[in-house]
Amino acid sequence: MNFSFDDQQVQFRDAVRSFLVVQAAPEVLREHWETTDSGRSPEMRQKITEQGLTALSVPEAYGGLQQGDLDWVLLLQEVGYHGIPDSLSDAAYVGVGIVAALEDEAFKSEWLGRMCEGKARLAISHPLNPLVHDAQIADLILLWHNDEVHAATPDQVGLELNPSIDASRRLYKLDWTPSDATRVCDAASGKAIWAQAVNRAAVAVGAQMVGLAQRMLDLGVDYSAQRKQFGKPIGSFQAIKHQMADIAVKIEFARPVLHRAAYALQHGDATLEAKVSHARLACAEAALLAARNAMQAHGAMGYTWEADLQMFMKRAWALESFWGDRLFHKQRVAQALFAADAQIGPGTTF
C-alpha cells in the first residue's frame, strides 16, 4: 500500500510546470484567445509537442511515450493551473486513448504518428457534450453514434459556431450523417472504448478543476497581500483569510480522490464509474468555491476583464458541465452507493 507518486512522475510534472510558467503566461494566452479566430497557436502546440505531451499516451509501438492515467492526472493539474485550453487533454489524452483502442492498424498508425509529431488536432463529439470544442481546426473529429466510433474531417460536417463565456473555447454544433465511410469501429467494441473515454475525460476535467482551484486560490492570496484598505493588506482581515482557507480545505480533500480515480482508470476497478464521478464532483466543488471566493477577495477588480482571475473562473464554469454535468456524475455515484451489494464502511476503500 503506497498512495503516493513515484519520483519520476513528480519530476516530469515539475518539468512541465516550469515549462508552462515560462511559456503560458496569461498575457500570451489572452492574445491567442482574443485576437485569433481559432483561439489556438501553432507555435504553442509545437512547444507542447516538444515537451512530449502530445505523444504521452501514444503506445511505444507507434512512437509515443506510453504513459498512463496517473502521469496525466498530475500533468493536467498543471494544465488547469496555467489555463491551457482543454483541447490539449481531449486530443492528447482522451482522443489518443480512443484511437489507440481501435483495431484498424492503418488508421491507428497514421493518426497516432501524427499526434506524436504534433501534426494532428483531435476533437471529440459525444452526447454528453451537445457542442464540440475546436471542431473547426481539428484534423480529425471522433464521433459517437450509438456506441460506434466514427471519424470525419471538419469539411465533412456542418459546423455552427457558438461562442462561450470562456474566451478560449470555440464551440460548434455539428451536423453530420453517419455512414459506412465514417465508421471506424462497431458498437460491440465501441461501447467499452467510449466508456473508458468518458471516464478519462471526466478525470481530465477534474484534474484541470483542481489546478484551476489552486490557481484562483493563489491569485486570491496574492491580491489580498497587495491590496490595502484601512491601512492594512486586506489579506490580514479574517473574513478574507477564512474564505481562502476554505478553498485550501476543498483542494486538500479533492486531490486524493482524484488521484484514486486515476489509479482506478489505469488499473481497472469494479466501481470505476463511481470513483471517477466522485473525483469529478469533488474537484468541481473546489474550483467553483475558489472562483466565488477569489472573486470576492478581488472586489470590483474581480469583476473586470482586465484581472486575470476571469480567465480561470470562466474555465471553471465551462468545465463544470463538460463531459457530464453534476446530475450525471451524482447519478453514477448513487448507482454504486445505493446498490444492493454495495461494499461500504471501514476497510472497504481499497
Next chain:
Amino acid sequence: MDLNYTQEQQQFRATVRGWLEAHVPSAPLPSFDTEEGFAAHRQWEAKLASQGYSAVTWPKDLGGLGADLIEWLIFEEEYWRAGAPGRVNQNGIFLLAPTLMEYGTAEQKARFLPRMATSEDTWAQGWSEPGAGSDMAAIRSTARREGDEFVINGQKIWSTRAVYADWLFGLFRSESGSSRHHGLSFILMPLDLPGITVRPIRQLNGLPGFAEIFFDNVRVPANNLLGGEGEGWRIAMATAGFERGLMLRSPARFQKTAADLVALYQANRERCDADPAIRDAVMKCWMDAEAYTLATYATASRLAKGAKIGAEASTNKIFWSELDVKMHETAMSILGARAELMPHAPRAEGIAQWLDGFLFSLAGPIYAGTNEIQRNIIAERMLGMPRA
C-alpha cells in the same frame, strides 16, 4: 503508487478481525462518562493491551506492536467495523504518548508509557483555563519551582474525562512575570494529589464528560516536568499537531457513521426520497468520508517517505469535524419526530447512537482548537497570508 495491501497487511487485518470478533463485548458498555462505564472501559483497554492492541503504533517494548501508519489505519478500520468500545484513554495514548516519546527522558518513558498502554493510568489534558480558551497563551495557572518540586496554583477547565482519570498533563506558567508563550512548562501530575479539587461539569447530554480542576499549592515532583523548564509551549504545540493531524480521529470512525447513515436512509427510503435534499446529503457524507480516508492514506504514504506533518493538518480537523456534523444533522432529519428522543426512551431503540452522536459532533468544531482558529492557521501558515 500501489493501492494493494501486502500479504503481511492482509494477514494483520485478518488477525485483528479474528481477535475482535472473539472479544468485543456483545452489548455496548455503559458510557465512559459514568463511574461504572469508566471502569468497564478501563478493563476493556487492559484486554486490548494484552495483545498490544491498545497502542499499536508504539514500540513493542513499551506495550505496542511497532505498527506503521498503514497498519494503524487497518487496525482502526477493523476496530470501528467491529463496533468496539470508545477509547477511554485516548488523551494519553494518542496525544501525550507521542509527545512523551519525543521529549520525555528514558526514565519518564519507562514510568508512564507501559501503565498508560494498559490504562492502569488514564489521562486527562489540562490546557484550557477560564481566561485561556482559543488564546491558550493567556494561561495564568502557575508552577513555582521550590527545590525538587513545583508548587501549582490556579485553575483548568473543560478537561475531558478528568472526573475519573488518574493523571493530568498540562501547561503552567513556571516563570513568574513571563507573558504569552514564554515561561510555560509542561507538567504531569496525578489527580489525587493534596490540594487538587476536580469539579465535574455536565455536558449537553447531562453526563459529567469534562471537569474544572482547581490547584491550591499542589506539590509536584520536578521529575514530572516534560522537556525543559519554560519550553512548554513548543512541546504543547507538538501535542496539538498530533491531535489535529492523524491520530485523534481515524477515518474509519467516519466511514462507520457514513455506512450507518446509508443504512438509515435505505431503511427509511420511502419517506426520505420525498425530499431529494436528504439523498443528496447522504451521498455527500459518504463521499466526504471516503475523501477523508483517501487523504489520510495519502498522508500516511508521504510520512512513510520521510515527510513531516505541517500546517495542512489544520485542514483535517476542519474537514472531519464538519463532516461529522453534517452526517448527524442528516440522520436527525431522516429520523424526523423520533430524533429528539433520549437514548433510553423506549421508542429510541436502535437509534440511540444518533442523538448522542449529534450532540458530540457539535463539539468537534470547538475542541482541539476551534475551526476558526484552524482557518487562521491555514491562512497564515499554509497560505502565508499577513497576520492581523
